[in-house]
Amino acid sequence: MSPTEVLSVTDISACCTPITREPMDAAGAELLAKSLKALADPARLRLLSLVASHEDSEACVCDLTEPLGLSQPTVSHHLKVLVDAGYLEREKRGTWAYYSLTPDALTSVSGLISGL
Amino acid sequence: MSPTEVLSVTDISACCTPITREPMDAAGAELLAKSLKALADPARLRLLSLVASHEDSEACVCDLTEPLGLSQPTVSHHLKVLVDAGYLEREKRGTWAYYSLTPDALTSVSGLISGL
DNA sequence: TCAATACATCGACCGTTGTCAATCTATTGG
DNA sequence: CCAATAGATTGACAACGGTCGATGTATTGA
Numbered sequence A, B: 001m002s003p004t005e006v007l008s009v010t011d012i013s014a015c016c017t018p019i020t021r022e023p024m025d026a027a028g029a030e031l032l033a034k035s036l037k038a039l040a041d042p043a044r045l046r047l048l049s050l051v052a053s054h055e056d057s058e059a060c061v062c063d064l065t066e067p068l069g070l071s072q073p074t075v076s077h078h079l080k081v082l083v084d085a086g087y088l089e090r091e092k093r094g095t096w097a098y099y100s101l102t103p104d105a106l107t108s109v110s111g112l113i114s115g116l
Numbered sequence C: 001t002c003a004a005t006a007c008a009t010c011g012a013c014c015g016t017t018g019t020c021a022a023t024c025t026a027t028t029g030g
Numbered sequence D: 001c002c003a004a005t006a007g008a009t010t011g012a013c014a015a016c017g018g019t020c021g022a023t024g025t026a027t028t029g030a
Helices: A026-039 A041-053 A062-067 A074-083 A105-116 B026-039 B040-051 B062-069 B072-085 B105-115
Strands: A058-060 A088-093 A096-101 B058-060 B088-093 B096-101
Touching: A026 A041, A026 A062, A026 A105, A026 B026, A026 B040, A026 B088, A041 A062, A041 A088, A041 A096, A041 B026, A041 B040, A041 B096, A058 B072, A062 A074, A062 A096, A074 A088, A074 A096, A074 B072, A088 A105, B026 B040, B026 B105, B040 B058, B040 B062, B040 B072, B040 B096, B040 B105, B062 B072, B062 B096, B072 B088, B072 B096
Parallel strands: none
Antiparallel strands: A058 A096, A088 A096, B058 B096, B088 B096
C-alpha cells in the first residue's frame, strides 16, 4: 500500500496506449486496471461526485460522512484510495483535511478507455 | 450472476448523470461501479484490446488463450463478465464462439467518467 | 456412430477488499 | 495543560473475485 506501488492516473495516460489501439501489454493493463479499481466502487464514485459538486469544489471528511451513510474510518479509507490513485488531492488546513479533484485525472482515464 | 442483475453499459449512460455534474445517488453509483468493476481487471482489459485489434475486429477463445497466458476456463470466465456488462458481443458460428466489441460501449462509460 | 475439437460450467482454493469499533495523533480553545 | 474535535490508523471479520483442474455439452469430420 506504499505510494510508489500506485501510479497516478495522470501519469498512466503518458505511458500507455488506449485500449482499442493495439494489444495492451501486461504491464500497461496492470496499471490501468489499478486506476480503474480505485474508481470501481459505489462509495468512491459518490465521494468524487460529492467533492466535485461541493462548494468551492472541495470538502472535508465531516462533509462527506453523513451523506454517504458510512463510518468516518471507512470514508477516510476510501479517500486515501482515491488520493493514492491520483483522483483527489488532500490539503490540511487547521484541524480539517480538504479534498479536491485532481485536474484532468478523470478525463485522463476516460481517454484511455474510449481510445482517444 | 443472472443477466438481469447487470445493466449494460450502454443503458447506464441513458439513465445516470456523469460523475461531476451533481452528487450521484446510491443507485446510480452502484450501477456505474458494476460497469467499472467489469473493466477493472488486467486480463479483461487485454481481452478487449486483443479483440479490438484482431483481424475483422473479432476473435474466438482459441485466439485469446495463448497471448494472455491464462487457462481456457479462466478466459471464458472473463469473456462472460465482459459480455454480461455489455462490452462484448458473442456470436456462435460452428464450433467457435466469436467475440466482438459492442459499438459505443467504451465511449459510453468513458463519457460518464469524464463528465460529458 | 465415434473420436476430436471448442467452449462453457462447476467446485475449490486463496488472496483481496469493504466495513466497523477501537485506538491513536494532531490541532484548536479555554 | 486539558478537554474537545477532526481525522488517520489498526485489527478483525465476512464477502467477493481470479484462478485452475475436472467435467459437461455441442459441433464437426470420418
